[in-house]
Amino acid sequence: MCDTGVVVRLTGGVCWVLMDPGRDTMRCAARGNVRKRATGVAVGDRVRISRAPGGDGGILEEVLPRLTYLTRPQVANVDQAIVVMSVAHPEPNLNLLDRLLVLVEHSRLDALVCFTKADLARPGEGERLVDSYSGAGYRAILTSARTRQGIRELAAALAGKTSVFAGPSGAGKSALLNAVQPGHDLAEGELSTRIGRGRHTTREVRLIPLDVGGTVADTPGFSVLDIESIKPRDLAMTFREMREHAQRCRFSGCVHDAEPECAVKQAVEEGKIEQGRYERYLVFLSELREAEKRQYK
Numbered sequence: 001m002c003d004t005g006v007v008v009r010l011t012g013g014v015c016w017v018l019m020d021p022g023r024d025t026m027r028c029a030a031r032g033n034v035r036k037r038a039t040g041v042a043v044g045d046r047v048r049i050s051r052a053p054g055g056d057g058g059i060l061e062e063v064l065p066r067l068t069y070l071t072r073p074q075v076a077n078v079d080q081a082i083v084v085m086s087v088a089h090p091e092p093n094l095n096l097l098d099r100l101l102v103l104v105e106h107s108r109l110d111a112l113v114c115f116t117k118a119d120l121a122r123p124g125e126g127e128r129l130v131d132s133y134s135g136a137g138y139r140a141i142l143t144s145a146r147t148r149q150g151i152r153e154l155a156a157a158l159a160g161k162t163s164v165f166a167g168p169s170g171a172g173k174s175a176l177l178n179a180v181q182p183g184h185d186l187a188e189g190e191l192s193t194r195i196g197r198g199r200h201t202t203r204e205v206r207l208i209p210l211d212v213g214g215t216v217a218d219t220p221g222f223s224v225l226d227i228e229s230i231k232p233r234d235l236a237m238t239f240r241e242m243r244e245h246a247q248r249c250r251f252s253g254c255v256h257d258a259e260p261e262c263a264v265k266q267a268v269e270e271g272k273i274e275q276g277r278y279e280r281y282l283v284f285l286s287e288l289r290e291a292e293k294r295q296y297k
Contacts, residue, residue, distance in 0.1 A: 045076045099227060
């Protein structure tokens with residue numbers, strides 16, 4: 001008879017499985033046929049295990065079908081991405097925020113935009129950003145790990161789900177998680193996204209069980225910020241506020257740049273789509289067009 005659980009940690013050929021029900025963790029070795037799977041075993045996988053002879057640990061017999069799968073970071077069955085951006089110290093990088101949201105949308109994950117360091121922001125700045133991204137169709141909250149503003153709301157969003165954090169180093173991801181889960185004491189930088197030549201301190205992916213229910217993937221976030229696998233014609237579908245308007249464009253292949261009778265451009269002119277978001281869309285569109293040209297040279 002097999003038991004079921006979730007892989008919460010992987011080291012070499014050994015995995016640790018959080019058993020159903022409860023919070024007991026069992027050390028398991030995967031059978032050869034499981035290890036030889038094309039996609040192997042990932043943190044977040046739902047698995048079936050049998051007890052090892054003598055009761056010392058378990059044997060991973062089967063990986064159950066995945067609902068979602070990320071390759072960078074390598075995590076299975078993620079429900080949502082918490083995209084974190086500070087409103088001050090450092091100043092918000094909206095180009096990076098929108099790039100992360102494009103990747104999240106392309107991965108078919110739900111997203112929560114979490115603005116941090118509200119206590120350090122200029123009056124009204126955090127609220128303005130929340131309103132901007134709420135208007136674009138995202139759940140957005142304003143938080144401060146120091147004053148605990150928004151922490152209860154964040155904890156409620158994490159409850160019962162498997163979440164992955166994404167955002168630049170210094171945005172306060174570790175402080176947020178420590179505020180939600182006191183006593184975990186994550187080192188600052190442990191959840192940092194690798195950007196350019198920056199380095200992150202996480203060496204393996206783990207799932208952290210939360211007292212509120214659910215788990216958080218302790219990873220470097222989206223470690224590769226490359227959006228070039230997206231076709232130019234598909235980019236608008238990763239901007240939530242553009243989808244409805246795009247259906248009303250005159251031309252079916254409209255990419256909302258220079259085409260006439262474009263409903264997206266009209267929505268920008270009417271203030272229904274924020275100008276800054278549209279301008280960043282055009283930056284990404286140019287990047288994807290250049291990538292497509294290189295591909296066919």
